[in-house]
Amino acid sequence: MYNKLQYISQGETIEQQLYNIHQALDAGCNWVQMRFKNQTSKDTFTLAEAVKPLCEEYLANFIINDDLHLAEQIAADGIHLGLTDTKIDEARAILGTNKIIGGTANTFEDIENHIKNGCDYIGLGPFRFTNTKEKLSPILGLAGYFDILEKLKKNKLQIPVYAIGGITVRDVSPLLETGIHGIAVSGIITESDEKEKLIQQLNEKLYANIIA
Numbered sequence: 001m002y003n004k005l006q007y008i009s010q011g012e013t014i015e016q017q018l019y020n021i022h023q024a025l026d027a028g029c030n031w032v033q034m035r036f037k038n039q040t041s042k043d044t045f046t047l048a049e050a051v052k053p054l055c056e057e058y059l060a061n062f063i064i065n066d067d068l069h070l071a072e073q074i075a076a077d078g079i080h081l082g083l084t085d086t087k088i089d090e091a092r093a094i095l096g097t098n099k100i101i102g103g104t105a106n107t108f109e110d111i112e113n114h115i116k117n118g119c120d121y122i123g124l125g126p127f128r129f130t131n132t133k134e135k136l137s138p139i140l141g142l143a144g145y146f147d148i149l150e151k152l153k154k155n156k157l158q159i160p161v162y163a164i165g166g167i168t169v170r171d172v173s174p175l176l177e178t179g180i181h182g183i184a185v186s187g188i189i190t191e192s193d194e195k196e197k198l199i200q201q202l203n204e205k206l207y208a209n210i211i212a
């Protein structure tokens with residue numbers, strides 16, 4: 001089963017991205033989504049080529065945001081696709097069954113469609129407002145997660161769901177009660193001065209009910 005914590009990278013330059021990803025790995029993250037928006041393909045490729053061996057060294061999963069061609073080219077572990085990105089079934093046809101494909105959802109119907117199209121996990125959000133992403137879909141709040149996760153249970157649909165959007169340590173336990181599998185975070189890890197402590201706190205909460 002997938003790790004319950006996914007770090008979504010931040011940084012305006014290749015150097016900042018590499019620094020932030022390295023720090024997150026050093027602090028204990030073992031799933032990185034490389035999100036480097038509005039850049040040239042040359043720069044995203046250069047970054048991905050540097051991040052791949054780094055993630056291998058830390059035995060971390062490495063997935064790419066948006067860019068299917070890049071994910072294929074560098075043989076990343078997978079990709080995360082939004083509602084207006086390449087369709088999940090197209091990506092599956094190209095990447096095959098061994099790669100991880102994540103899909104963004106804001107509603108129960110989005111999740112239903114993603115499951116039909118062969119998605120591996122869902123990034124459901126936003127939980128709350130965040131500056132990390134522009135043009136946010138409607139905010140779900142805790143009630144939105146309860147509602148959507150309840151519908152999944154009623155319809156006997158199973159897929160790991162990750163909450164995303166402005167999540168802090170305090171949100172983890174209430175979010176887990178809705179039935180989510182894990183969380184995808186960017187800002188709290190990038191901005192933390194005590195990343196190791198933060199990741200330990202997040203993991204303690206995320207894995208609180210799991211017997212080793």
Ligand SMILES: Cc1ncc(COP(=O)(O)OP(=O)(O)O)c(N)n1
Pocket residue numbers: 006008033035065066080081082083084085102103104105122123124133162164184
């Ligand atoms: C885990 C996870 N969930 C949701 C998103 C958002 O994807 P998308 O809607 O395509 O927005 P961008 O990240 O591409 O701006 C995500 N990246 N990861």
Ligand SMILES: Cc1ncsc1CCOP(=O)(O)O
Pocket residue numbers: 008125126129130131132133164165166167184185186187188
């Ligand atoms: C990519 C994305 N999609 C919805 S919210 C979000 C950003 C999550 O980042 P943060 O944890 O900093 O709010």
Ligand SMILES: [Mg+2]
Pocket residue numbers: 065066080081082083085
């Ligand atoms: Mg996208």
